Amino acid sequence: MSDAPPPSPPRSSASQPRNPLHGVTLERxxxxxxxxxxxxxxxxxxxxxxxxxxxSVGSSLKFLRRTPWAREKTESLYLFMQRENRRAQRP
Structure with a gap:
């Protein structure tokens, strides 16, 4: 018998179905x-x-990765932009 742990289930979007940032990179x-x-x-x-x-994107990524409050503000603005874009597309 093997002492190896069982394989973990594959990560999918089903694991975070309500997270609008799931799969979105900070660079994006x-x-x-x-x-x-x-x-x-x-x-x-x-x-x-x-x-x-x-x-620049590079300097911004460096700063945001080590500054949680700035990253949170960036994520919030990104979500706001996404909502505004969706609203603008409605008839």
Whole structure:
């Protein structure tokens, strides 16, 4: 008999069906926010240096990965943008 643990079940979207951020990378969020609002608009909505002074996706990712409060604000703005886009598409 083997002492190996049983294989874990595959991760799927069914494991987090109500999480709107499931499967969305931080890089995708920053890129879509910058495309939608522009770096200046993003810096006005979330006033952090990585968005206001010489912004780039790389520097933003570095900062957001080590700063939980800024990441939460970024995730909230991303969800807000998604809701606004859905509302705009309704007839």
């Amino acid at each position: 969020m920053v890129t879509e926010l910058a495309d939608h609002y522009g770096w200046e608009g993003l810096g006005q909505r979330i006033p952090v240096r990585c968005f206001t002074h010489d912004p």
